[in-house]
Amino acid sequence: MCIAVPSKAIKIEGKVAETELGGVIRRVSIEMVPDVKVGDYVMVYAGLAISVVDKEEAEMERELWEEVTEVLKDAANRND
Amino acid sequence: MCIAVPSKAIKIEGKVAETELGGVIRRVSIEMVPDVKVGDYVMVYAGLAISVVDKEEAEMERELWEEVTEVLKDAANRND
Amino acid sequence: MDKVLLSHGGGGTMMERLIEEVFAKTFDNEYLNAMEDAALLFGNITLTTDSFTVKPIFFPGGDIGRLAVCGTVNDASMRGAKPLFLTCAFIIEEGYPIEELRRIVKSMAEAAEEAGVKIVAGDTKVVEKGGVDGIFINTSGIGVVYENADVSIKNARPGDVVLISGTIGDHGMAIMSAREELQFDPPILSDVSPLNKLIEKLMTLGKAVKVLRDPTRGGVAEVLYEISKMSGVGIKIYEDKLPVKASVKSACDLMGFDFLHLANEGKLIAVVDRKYADEALEIMKSDKYGKDAAIIGEVNDSKLVTIDTFYGTSRIIDRPIGELLPRIC
Amino acid sequence: MDKVLLSHGGGGTMMERLIEEVFAKTFDNEYLNAMEDAALLFGNITLTTDSFTVKPIFFPGGDIGRLAVCGTVNDASMRGAKPLFLTCAFIIEEGYPIEELRRIVKSMAEAAEEAGVKIVAGDTKVVEKGGVDGIFINTSGIGVVYENADVSIKNARPGDVVLISGTIGDHGMAIMSAREELQFDPPILSDVSPLNKLIEKLMTLGKAVKVLRDPTRGGVAEVLYEISKMSGVGIKIYEDKLPVKASVKSACDLMGFDFLHLANEGKLIAVVDRKYADEALEIMKSDKYGKDAAIIGEVNDSKLVTIDTFYGTSRIIDRPIGELLPRIC
Amino acid sequence: MQQTEMIKKAKEIIDILNPGMQFNIMEVCGSHTMAISKYGLRQILPKNIRLISGPGCPVCVTAQNEIDSVIELANKNVVIATFGDLIRVPGNKSSLQAERAAGKDVKVFYSPLDALEYAEKNPSKEVVFIGIGFETTIPTVAVTIKEAEEKNIKNYSVYCLHKTMPEALRALLEGGSKVQGFLLPGHVSAITGSKIYKFLAEEFGVGGVISGFEALDILMSIIMLLKNYKSPSIEIQYKRVVREEGNVEAQKIIEEIFEPCDSTWRGLGEIKGSGLKIKDKYKDFDAALKFDIKPIGEEIEIKGCRCGDVLKGNIYPNECPLFGRVCTSENPVGPCMVSSEGSCAAFYKYGA
Amino acid sequence: MQQTEMIKKAKEIIDILNPGMQFNIMEVCGSHTMAISKYGLRQILPKNIRLISGPGCPVCVTAQNEIDSVIELANKNVVIATFGDLIRVPGNKSSLQAERAAGKDVKVFYSPLDALEYAEKNPSKEVVFIGIGFETTIPTVAVTIKEAEEKNIKNYSVYCLHKTMPEALRALLEGGSKVQGFLLPGHVSAITGSKIYKFLAEEFGVGGVISGFEALDILMSIIMLLKNYKSPSIEIQYKRVVREEGNVEAQKIIEEIFEPCDSTWRGLGEIKGSGLKIKDKYKDFDAALKFDIKPIGEEIEIKGCRCGDVLKGNIYPNECPLFGRVCTSENPVGPCMVSSEGSCAAFYKYGA
Numbered sequence A, B: 001m002c003i004a005v006p007s008k009a010i011k012i013e014g015k016v017a018e019t020e021l022g023g024v025i026r027r028v029s030i031e032m033v034p035d036v037k038v039g040d041y042v043m044v045y046a047g048l049a050i051s052v053v054d055k056e057e058a059e060m061e062r063e064l065w066e067e068v069t070e071v072l073k074d075a076a077n078r079n080d
Numbered sequence C, D: 001m002d003k004v005l006l007s008h009g010g011g012g013t014m015m016e017r018l019i020e021e022v023f024a025k026t027f028d029n030e031y032l033n034a035m036e037d038a039a040l041l042f043g044n045i046t047l048t049t050d051s052f053t054v055k056p057i058f059f060p061g062g063d064i065g066r067l068a069v070c071g072t073v074n075d076a077s078m079r080g081a082k083p084l085f086l087t088c089a090f091i092i093e094e095g096y097p098i099e100e101l102r103r104i105v106k107s108m109a110e111a112a113e114e115a116g117v118k119i120v121a122g123d124t125k126v127v128e129k130g131g132v133d134g135i136f137i138n139t140s141g142i143g144v145v146y147e148n149a150d151v152s153i154k155n156a157r158p159g160d161v162v163l164i165s166g167t168i169g170d171h172g173m174a175i176m177s178a179r180e181e182l183q184f185d186p187p188i189l190s191d192v193s194p195l196n197k198l199i200e201k202l203m204t205l206g207k208a209v210k211v212l213r214d215p216t217r218g219g220v221a222e223v224l225y226e227i228s229k230m231s232g233v234g235i236k237i238y239e240d241k242l243p244v245k246a247s248v249k250s251a252c253d254l255m256g257f258d259f260l261h262l263a264n265e266g267k268l269i270a271v272v273d274r275k276y277a278d279e280a281l282e283i284m285k286s287d288k289y290g291k292d293a294a295i296i297g298e299v300n301d302s303k304l305v306t307i308d309t310f311y312g313t314s315r316i317i318d319r320p321i322g323e324l325l326p327r328i329c
Numbered sequence E, F: 001m002q003q004t005e006m007i008k009k010a011k012e013i014i015d016i017l018n019p020g021m022q023f024n025i026m027e028v029c030g031s032h033t034m035a036i037s038k039y040g041l042r043q044i045l046p047k048n049i050r051l052i053s054g055p056g057c058p059v060c061v062t063a064q065n066e067i068d069s070v071i072e073l074a075n076k077n078v079v080i081a082t083f084g085d086l087i088r089v090p091g092n093k094s095s096l097q098a099e100r101a102a103g104k105d106v107k108v109f110y111s112p113l114d115a116l117e118y119a120e121k122n123p124s125k126e127v128v129f130i131g132i133g134f135e136t137t138i139p140t141v142a143v144t145i146k147e148a149e150e151k152n153i154k155n156y157s158v159y160c161l162h163k164t165m166p167e168a169l170r171a172l173l174e175g176g177s178k179v180q181g182f183l184l185p186g187h188v189s190a191i192t193g194s195k196i197y198k199f200l201a202e203e204f205g206v207g208g209v210i211s212g213f214e215a216l217d218i219l220m221s222i223i224m225l226l227k228n229y230k231s232p233s234i235e236i237q238y239k240r241v242v243r244e245e246g247n248v249e250a251q252k253i254i255e256e257i258f259e260p261c262d263s264t265w266r267g268l269g270e271i272k273g274s275g276l277k278i279k280d281k282y283k284d285f286d287a288a289l290k291f292d293i294k295p296i297g298e299e300i301e302i303k304g305c306r307c308g309d310v311l312k313g314n315i316y317p318n319e320c321p322l323f324g325r326v327c328t329s330e331n332p333v334g335p336c337m338v339s340s341e342g343s344c345a346a347f348y349k350y351g352a
């Protein structure tokens, strides 16, 4: 239901951040993500940042992927 | 300063008359010419009838013309 | 001149100036500079365009659709050409009733059928509510010049005669009557008609037909001025020869208009070699759209556009400025 | 369907239905029914028309004047023709600044100069304040088909390849950015350009060029559907081969648009005989307006318009309905 | 007799009656000015009989600063309701035409009664009718004020710039205009009657004929002037429309609504008692009070424009150095050119 | 690893994990529905693993009579400020698109914040924002109400048709939906956190994974569902965005402004506590009170439309008899077709 896209906060002025995504500059409200810092990625939904993207977790997701592919390896082995 | 044209009153309803001029039908105020009757010609100016055309006088004007042409005749005679 | 005024679009001196200063100077080419109703391409193809913004969209005697077809059929014919193909482009306001659109399109199809032309390309734009008032239509038209024809706004010569194909000012007054809530009895109907069949017959006179022009915006007066200017001649018309309906004249008196300034959409002014004047008149009168045709004037070398009045006097014809305004003085 | 909606003018299924039900059925003739960008007359003359109502009138990368010339130059070329002559008709709102009008006219003249076409006939209407939003321009155009050309929306055949002359959606996004106050760094400019020189070179491939179409309203998706329908074929494109600017893609993600629905005003889709695909690509790339050209798909006999996704899957391409609306879900 | 034949006769009579000396006839009314040009009547008259145009075009005599104040009013979020005549008249900086193009609500009405009806139908809009014109126009406007009061229409008012004729004629003659006779306005006189002109003959020894607007009316009136100029009097040629006593009903309503005030005429300057203002009793309908508007500042002359001399009958329009060069119908410099019945416009349009 | 290669790998894993039996995964969120269709993910899955769409398209679940009440509001001389999504949705008699064409003031905004700014700049207009959507949308709207109060903007209000997710899922499962796992909405959960879904596993024994919206996110989530379906739990795949506790700030502002109420969901009927209304403290910003509007009459089903069954996951869109024949994107019969993320629209547009 909710088209939200990650954008990079490039400037912060009070309750508003200027964000950038592939060259698109938007001013968004950061009232709901008060801890956001310049350089962070935020998920923007209808003009409001609803979440700061967690870089470590993003990394972890990739790791999770690697981990899951182990299943494949295991299974392949099992089939041997 | 004042483009007024004669129109024929074809219907009278209270303060308003329907007038006709060469096929043009207009509703005009007859407040200033309370005595107007259907069939009369009125001079209409900016939506208001300002005068009822006097048929006799119109006739007289023609007579005046005839009379004036007498001047011409006289003069012509004088020149003879 | 810093803003576009209604008068700039009214046909007349203001419009002439706008076109000369803004468009002609910038686009500057031999075709456009000819100031003809239609450009002449490839030696014998005519091309013309007009947008139609008439209000009301349905008016006594016609509608914007018939007008859009006839207007361009007529312009495409005015070099002595047979119109063949039209394009039509609609600009429609969001919310416009489709039923009315259907009526307009049907009316266009009928007019095209009557004129024997085909609508071969189209375009439809819808703009948001308030972005346009109802519906506007552009038509462009293509014709093929008749053999042995040489018709141009530049061809009038002293001695030629001036004809009109019928009564003056009917379209302009029909529109006015609808807008100003003037009533007519009988009603005044727009003359909007395709004149190409009449022109086809007229063109049997070949090069004797010098100028053809439809007196639309700016009316008969403006066309006479254009011919005078582009041919470098004078024109004199006769007040007592002008065909005009009594009701149109009355309404003009009432509102302070000159019927020579009123638009016509089914009439043409022709300048014809004097030797063929009567023949041209006969041809016109034989056509359903030329019954009231008349010889109304002659070309001279005065460079002025004048009228011989009812009173045996002569005066310059009032050239339209632009917007027609009812007035009291 | 009782009122005209914005969606009826947006390019897509609603518009197709309006055109079929209201216009095509009534005007019904072989030229119009061909549903080409331009009608083919006298065997080798193309004729096309378009009205331009773009808002804002001056947009990043162009203005309504350049658009009006390029749009019609391009349409007139899309049968494999060399465009030669344009008409232009202005509808102007009372009060419109003459200085802006001059800028627009100048921009038209420059675009015409660049394309090597002449504006040979014109028309100017002024409507009262509020009767139109600023300025609308209609242009109609005439071209002459190159020798040995046979280009038609009906000519795509299974096995042919589909090319596009450059990045997708630049015009639509430039307009959107101006309207929705989206900022881009660097700014997205409209691609509005005349493609006739590119087409002239392409036409050296003769009959190998099967279809040419500029993906304006309705975008690339709509053109593919039109080709599919009129040629009775299927088309498959490759998601990973589509040239599209990152910023256009990002903005589409942000607002929920499909860039295949965005209008282009300086791009063409070409369907070319597979044997000449690389040659056609080279020709495009050698032109200043074809640097980002790509082979994006192929014609098949599926009758469907599909896309091979990044994910190794295939799906039907979403056909535009009409109005593009930013959305949140 | 055919009209053309009658005209020919009239010419012969005029030639016979021609007094030989320069004989200036001032047509006071702009409609006479236009008719004379349109019919080409000057061509019928001998050279020494000159028809000169007086101050009878309401647009022409409207002062520059009056126009400016109308423009100011247009900026007050009201609907300016006006006769078409006023649309193109330039003030110091703008015209109603330009204001309308800039988005101001300016509507042309054929009749003030239509403007009142419009106000009634659009109660959320403030409609101000611009009252220009002389005695013919005044009752029409008066009727709307009366009716607005009766119907309790609160969103209609009149910006009153009306002027009255006799005082201006007096000012002209006091200023030394060389006029041998007046062609007096037919429709103004239908309202006022003929008595208001008595002073012309009695005090200044200049005769006048109240004339109709047909070619023959005008020629007949000229003939009457020529016949009687030695024993000057005020006569009525246009008897079918004009009574000696005028239209008493109309006089009554004028008096009911308006009272005299001083007024500035372009070219003639301020003339005592030559204007009208709305009486206190009807002050709710006085746009001047309602919107606190009045002619702004001093009347500024337009450089080079000789409207004043034209209006006084001192020169013919084509004797103005700007005529036809800088000052044309499309780009009028002075009001005598912009008004469709201004004498400069008549000369420009019709060649004389 | 390249994305395509990763996809290929995912497919292999899914094949390996395939439990063999019919395995229904309900994607609750409309954006997942669209993503799945757009990426063509069904082609990757084995036949027995079915992706079915749940009630997570805010337009689709908006009741017919709610739409009607919005149309009624449009007739009250206000500016209807709305997300683009709502424009084409037909009520019983009309749509906002048709009302706009008829001259009503309907404006599309990308963000409620933009609508508030518009209201601030146009104090003479009454601006009503139509609040549709779930927990993702609600804080955005809440922020505007808070700001309107702080800035004392009197001409802005919200017509609140918001719905909340957990109650609907409960109702579905209580209604007996046969679902083996849930693909839980990523962005709703960014606000709510994962705890609100606990009951799915605990009470109904159905697991769920909160998923991102990339193709790989979705496939990964499916893999997670397949791996763990025997010991159902609520997991987060989309950890980069979703925290277990959700967005506490957003939860606070929701609670500040809104309180739960009952709400009617199309196809699901009335669900206790599944809607939100504006608290009394902020009643000045409640358009329902300000304009005395509420959903009109009984909820009328659209004849033949099987949106209800589609939303419950009982049938695929192409099993509805109207699908693709009477009901198309251009002429949608039901809301699942009109919403750009409705499951019927997704099937129609993308073929699956």
Ligand code: SF4
Pocket (backbone or CB within 6 Å): E304, E305, E306, E307, E308, E310, E317, E320, E321, E322, E323, E324, E327, E328, E332, E333, E334, E335, E336, E337, E338, E344
């Ligand atoms: S010609 Fe123009 S400038 Fe000269 S007096 Fe007449 S209006 Fe004034």
Ligand code: SF4
Pocket (backbone or CB within 6 Å): F304, F305, F306, F307, F308, F310, F317, F320, F321, F322, F323, F324, F327, F332, F333, F334, F335, F336, F337, F338, F344
């Ligand atoms: S296809 Fe249309 S009618 Fe059928 S369920 Fe979907 S929305 Fe309803």
Ligand SMILES: [Mg+2]
Pocket (backbone or CB within 6 Å): C037, C038, C048, C049, C050, C075, D122, D123
């Ligand atoms: Mg033309």
Ligand SMILES: [Mg+2]
Pocket (backbone or CB within 6 Å): C050, C071, C075, C216
């Ligand atoms: Mg024309």
Ligand SMILES: [Mg+2]
Pocket (backbone or CB within 6 Å): C122, C123, C124, D049, D050, D051
């Ligand atoms: Mg088009």
Ligand SMILES: [Mg+2]
Pocket (backbone or CB within 6 Å): C093, C130, C132, C133, C134
């Ligand atoms: Mg409108």
Ligand SMILES: [Mg+2]
Pocket (backbone or CB within 6 Å): C037, C074, C075, C078, C213, C214, C215, C216
């Ligand atoms: Mg013409």
Ligand SMILES: [Mg+2]
Pocket (backbone or CB within 6 Å): C122, C123, D037, D038, D048, D049, D050, D075
């Ligand atoms: Mg076209």
Ligand SMILES: [Mg+2]
Pocket (backbone or CB within 6 Å): D050, D071, D075, D216
């Ligand atoms: Mg086009």
Ligand SMILES: [Mg+2]
Pocket (backbone or CB within 6 Å): C049, C050, C051, D122, D123, D124
């Ligand atoms: Mg034209």
Ligand SMILES: [Mg+2]
Pocket (backbone or CB within 6 Å): D093, D130, D132, D133, D134
């Ligand atoms: Mg506008």
Ligand SMILES: [Mg+2]
Pocket (backbone or CB within 6 Å): D037, D074, D075, D078, D213, D214, D215, D216
């Ligand atoms: Mg095209």
